[in-house]
Amino acid sequence: MQVTKTFMGSLWIFLLIPADVEGQCTKPTMTENAVIHEDYILTEIFDEKSTIKVKCHPGYEPTSTSPRRLTCENGQWIPRPEKFTCQKKTCGNPGDIENGIYNYLNGNEFGDTIKAVCKTGYYILGSETRVCMANREWDGQPPVCEVVKCGPPPDVPNGQTRLPLEEEYDYGQVVQYVCADGYTLLGGTVHCLQNGSWSSTLRCIVVDCKRPDIANARRIEGGSGPYRYRDTLRYECNVGYRMTNNTDRTVCLEMGWSPTLVCEEVKCPSLKSTNVIITEGGVGPYRHGSVVRYQCQTGHALVGDSQLKCGLDGQWSSDPVCLKVTECRQLSHTNASIIKGGDGPYKVNDVLEYKCPAENKMIGNPELKCQSDGRWSSDPPYCEGNSSGWETTLGVCATVFCGGVVGGGAGAYWWNKKNSRKTASAVEGEDINLNSDRDPECVIQSSGTQTQTA
């Protein structure tokens, strides 16, 4: 009895000793999802040198560096319990689904879910989702993707299927129809849809277009009707009219003729040129054949015609162009010589001065000015009469007029020998004295002795 008492007393003492007292260990505190083997679940105090097995919760496995056992040494678990860690187990490939795929909603670890999805036109048979289990397997059975089926295709009034009907059709299958005589097949195809119905926009109808009534046009291609589907007509607009849409063909379609042909009157656009003064025909609309006359504003020169005509194409025969003048054009050739002003280009306000040989009379104005309209103030002058005697060939008699005094039928006849300046004077009807050594001169017969040196 005494012994028992003493034993009980020491047991109490033993129980009150703190855990890290040398030689004994308390139950280890494990990391998440780790547990000690169920054999020790009820043990609270472990003796020195005792060894316990540790493991993970179902669905978890020890990490590769985790120890498998813990040993109580000097009141401590060795290795330390926190060295034992657990990780989720992973599931393998769930396999392929014909006409579908698995979507991984999170991953392939214990507790994760995958979802089977079928291709368009297929539906799922079986469980859509599978969960990764503790045994590394995906739960349940793989689902099956079944093709959507359609029943017999729809009736098309006045039409029938090209092939005999079947009980069922798979998703995507197309059924072809033919129409009864005189009917036109319109619309798309008839095919089995993903919801098991048929697409059915197909129709067999009678297309009958009335004869078109197109103002200001005449038919140049195609018969006079009746018109059936896709019959084509071609029209030509009357003179002064044209098609609005660059097309002269129209086709008989279900809703009638397309496009609708319209002949509109040809009109030319308003004139938009600047610096133009319209002198005639300025008010539109400008129909085919309309004529507009115009001139340029001061300081501008006309390039091209001063008259425009509106053509059958709705275009003006030309564009009125009035260019701002900065230059006068080259002058026409003359036998008067320029003695001031020289060669071009000629700017506005430039002045040219001409001269004729003394024995010739100048016809026209000796002075020309380049005006602000790009024109010269006048045409260049020329020198009247035949070539100067000085230009004539040796031994040839020439007729000249003496400058400024021609008149009354009088003439002066003279001859010259170029270079030697040998000349002779003569009056009409007389022979020329080739041996004279006088300078060239004009002898005005009617005025007696009046002479002029050339």
Ligand SMILES: *[C@@H]1O[C@H](CO)[C@@H](O)[C@H](O)[C@H]1NC(C)=O
């Ligand atoms: C099937 O789908 C088509 C096209 O998406 C739709 O027009 C039709 O109403 C659907 N049919 C049924 C029975 O749901």
Ligand SMILES: *[C@@H]1O[C@H](CO)[C@@H](O)[C@H](O)[C@H]1NC(C)=O
């Ligand atoms: C012009 O013709 C085209 C086809 O050729 C058509 O699509 C369009 O609607 C027509 N436009 C007009 C204004 O008629």
Ligand SMILES: *[C@@H]1O[C@H](CO)[C@@H](O)[C@H](O)[C@H]1NC(C)=O
């Ligand atoms: C010019 O000379 C020709 C002969 O070469 C003559 O017939 C003609 O009358 C002359 N004209 C004038 C205007 O003198």
Ligand SMILES: *[C@@H]1O[C@H](CO)[C@@H](O)[C@H](O)[C@H]1NC(C)=O
């Ligand atoms: C000068 O030209 C004019 C006109 O072209 C002509 O009539 C005249 O005979 C010519 N005079 C001379 C001198 O060449």
